Amino acid sequence: MASQPGHPSAMLLPWPARLQAAAGDRKVSAQNLTPSYQGLQSPRIDQALRRIAGTIATRSGASDDTAAVPLAIQMQQLSPRYPGLEADESYLLEISPQGISIRAQTELGVLRAVATLAQLIDAGGELPCVHIEDQPRLAWRGLLLDCARHFLPVAAIERTLLAMASCKLNVLHLHLTDDQAYRLPSKAFPDLPSAEHYSSAELRNIVELAADLGIRVVPELDMPGHVTCWLTAYPQWGSQPVTATRRFGVHHACLDPTREEVFDAIGTLLAELAEIFPDPCLHIGGDEVHPAWWSQDPQIQAFMRKRSMVDHRDLQAYFNQRVGSLVEALGRQVVAWDEVAHEQLPAQWLVQAWRGATARDRLLAHGNRVIMSAPYYLDLHYPADVYYQFDPGAPQQQLVALEDAMLEDPRLQHVADGMRWTRQWRKDAVQLEDSSEHPGLIGAEACLWSELVDDRVLDQRLWSRLPALAERFWSEVDSATTQSLYQRMSHFQGHSLPSFGIDLAAQLHSALDDLSIHGRWQAIARLLEPVKWYGRLLGEEALAARLAGSEMPQARPYDADVPLTGLADALPPESLDWRAIDELIADAAGGPGADALRRLIAEWRDAAAEADPPDLLIAFLPALQALAEMIEQRLDGDAASPTALADLVRPHGELLLAVGPGLQNWLLNPS
Numbered sequence: 001m002a003s004q005p006g007h008p009s010a011m012l013l014p015w016p017a018r019l020q021a022a023a024g025d026r027k028v029s030a031q032n033l034t035p036s037y038q039g040l041q042s043p044r045i046d047q048a049l050r051r052i053a054g055t056i057a058t059r060s061g062a063s064d065d066t067a068a069v070p071l072a073i074q075m076q077q078l079s080p081r082y083p084g085l086e087a088d089e090s091y092l093l094e095i096s097p098q099g100i101s102i103r104a105q106t107e108l109g110v111l112r113a114v115a116t117l118a119q120l121i122d123a124g125g126e127l128p129c130v131h132i133e134d135q136p137r138l139a140w141r142g143l144l145l146d147c148a149r150h151f152l153p154v155a156a157i158e159r160t161l162l163a164m165a166s167c168k169l170n171v172l173h174l175h176l177t178d179d180q181a182y183r184l185p186s187k188a189f190p191d192l193p194s195a196e197h198y199s200s201a202e203l204r205n206i207v208e209l210a211a212d213l214g215i216r217v218v219p220e221l222d223m224p225g226h227v228t229c230w231l232t233a234y235p236q237w238g239s240q241p242v243t244a245t246r247r248f249g250v251h252h253a254c255l256d257p258t259r260e261e262v263f264d265a266i267g268t269l270l271a272e273l274a275e276i277f278p279d280p281c282l283h284i285g286g287d288e289v290h291p292a293w294w295s296q297d298p299q300i301q302a303f304m305r306k307r308s309m310v311d312h313r314d315l316q317a318y319f320n321q322r323v324g325s326l327v328e329a330l331g332r333q334v335v336a337w338d339e340v341a342h343e344q345l346p347a348q349w350l351v352q353a354w355r356g357a358t359a360r361d362r363l364l365a366h367g368n369r370v371i372m373s374a375p376y377y378l379d380l381h382y383p384a385d386v387y388y389q390f391d392p393g394a395p396q397q398q399l400v401a402l403e404d405a406m407l408e409d410p411r412l413q414h415v416a417d418g419m420r421w422t423r424q425w426r427k428d429a430v431q432l433e434d435s436s437e438h439p440g441l442i443g444a445e446a447c448l449w450s451e452l453v454d455d456r457v458l459d460q461r462l463w464s465r466l467p468a469l470a471e472r473f474w475s476e477v478d479s480a481t482t483q484s485l486y487q488r489m490s491h492f493q494g495h496s497l498p499s500f501g502i503d504l505a506a507q508l509h510s511a512l513d514d515l516s517i518h519g520r521w522q523a524i525a526r527l528l529e530p531v532k533w534y535g536r537l538l539g540e541e542a543l544a545a546r547l548a549g550s551e552m553p554q555a556r557p558y559d560a561d562v563p564l565t566g567l568a569d570a571l572p573p574e575s576l577d578w579r580a581i582d583e584l585i586a587d588a589a590g591g592p593g594a595d596a597l598r599r600l601i602a603e604w605r606d607a608a609a610e611a612d613p614p615d616l617l618i619a620f621l622p623a624l625q626a627l628a629e630m631i632e633q634r635l636d637g638d639a640a641s642p643t644a645l646a647d648l649v650r651p652h653g654e655l656l657l658a659v660g661p662g663l664q665n666w667l668l669n670p671s
Helices: 043-059 107-120 154-166 200-212 228-233 260-276 292-296 298-306 312-329 357-366 384-388 396-406 410-426 455-463 466-474 482-495 504-514 521-525 535-547 576-585 592-609 615-635 642-648 661-668
Strands: 018-021 027-029 033-037 069-077 091-096 099-106 126-128 130-134 140-146 171-175 216-223 281-285 333-337 350-353 369-372 441-448 528-530 655-657
Touching: 033 043, 043 107, 043 200, 069 107, 091 107, 099 107, 107 126, 107 130, 107 154, 140 154, 140 466, 154 171, 154 200, 154 455, 171 441, 200 216, 200 260, 216 260, 260 281, 260 312, 281 312, 292 298, 292 312, 298 312, 312 333, 350 357, 357 369, 357 396, 357 410, 384 466, 384 482, 396 410, 410 535, 410 661, 441 455, 441 466, 455 466, 455 504, 466 482, 482 504, 482 576, 504 521, 521 592, 521 615, 576 592, 576 661, 592 615, 615 642, 615 655, 615 661, 642 661
Parallel strands: 033 069, 069 099, 140 171, 140 441, 171 216, 216 281, 281 333, 333 350, 350 369, 369 441
Antiparallel strands: 018 130, 027 126, 091 099, 091 130, 528 655
16 A cells, blocks of 8 residues: 555545555645536536535534635546446546646546545545545446345435445445345236335435436346245246245245246336336346246146256246346346356356355356355455455455365354355366456445344444445455555544444444443443354254255244344444454563553453343353453463363354454464
8 A cells, every 4th residue: 555654545445546645744625625627517526526515514514714625627528327337437636735636537437536535534624635546446346235135214225325435336236026025116016015115216216316426226136036925926926825924045936937927027027127227237136046846846847848958957047048038128238146057048148156256257157247246245244354355356266265264264163164065166166267357257246135134233234344345346456454454444434434324333332222231331242243154044953954955944043023133233243342452462472462451351350240230241251251361361471271262252142252363363372
């Protein structure tokens, strides 16, 4: 990273391609920006600048008597109202005592420059002098929100869009239907929409706000599986009767590909979708199709024999091609999950790779363009640095090695056996001669599936880690160290997000208060994390079944009606308190770190000795007390017992004492 230590530009996220910070501490007031266009003008840019003015007023209080600061904007062409698959988003931003200059080829490039400008404004409403030349690495920098399992209010989606624009994400993928609910209107099939669903006007407003921000909105209708709610309303589209479900996991229900009325209905639904969403892409799902119904139905089996279909993969390929033709007839690009991979998969389809590191290269080898999502499932509760290490364009062998290394990460040991289950996805891996920076890799997308996410916990689940992926998708591979990443994420969370109504610290404080965890007990609670991977979602019985090779359904502790109001819901996926403790280790050899650690464990012991601790924390106090003893022994030169330490960091129900890897290594290895 090429910026002067302590310079305000050092807090930018994502990190720009080229940055030159001015020497010294010269600053320019941003409180009275006076834009002028050198050529083309843009109401969309004017609106973005008005948002900056609102941000300044919130942070510092604008002053009417501040001298005008010229902002010269030069762009070569206006961008389409609705961004497409490819766009030039490069820009040049220069801030000097003489004023501010933005130059870009397109209007979208100016929007990205304005996002950088907003990040640079400090609490006093001033800007540092700096020269930035920047452009994105990937064209598709996306976020999937699952609105089907839990309904996400329009306000939640709107604040998410504003925050996405701030860190230069440019695609919002809305997963609008699943087994549990159909979240959009249908004039042709009025029994489809669930009780909670978006109106056409609400969805159009989301699209328009996104367009103002230079963000695309890609809708998804998942089929032929994940359609229980479709068949509950219109059973004639399936081959067996169903009942409404609130259960999570793979369901047997799927559409019947042998019935023409099914394709007629799909064509109508896709046309309704296309009326609302102008994006070039329509996502048709295609994931997790259970073969039971198709293999059990005599008519479907006869249909397959007549067409020389060998198995359900051939039948799904037939279904996919029929639906793909309907999408293309609307003038749209087909997008689907990687289960659509098949010898007959049309090469013009855009495919989203989610099943492990090798899925990407199988699709690239087939000739498809690919969106990489495999390492970026935010609902798995991994720490930010785990996600950040996965470069979407890295060679396959490097990605596989990173997957294997996760099994040795002490923070993930409690779910390592479950994570090994995904190695089955490596079967039939394809080795490309050069998979790095393959031209078919058009982007990457973080995914937040909402089985354990509702509006109350959405911000904590997203913005605790998503900024790291926003940088991974925009910036060059070697853009930052882990320490720099966390510093800049913390700044982004405290500096930028509150402008959009997202205050993670305040939300956590309020959520813990609601659970009767007050005062210094909140510091104890912040040492805990939810369990990782699918440990919490599956529960012990379903997890054991998966490891044994059995498929769902198995009993799970959650369905769509279980309230998400526990301590595991309130806490962020990653405890940053442990990162702070890890940083003390470097100074623990008789220095200030040792004194700080002794003060810390004294606080833990005082808390454990209290007569009336919060009920939700009682189970962790013995472990915390034992950990305090280990730290004290280590400060005195003695190593901790590996067995005893492993017992302390194992899960207690849905939570674990998230002892950082640095502290664990220090405890076990006296110098």
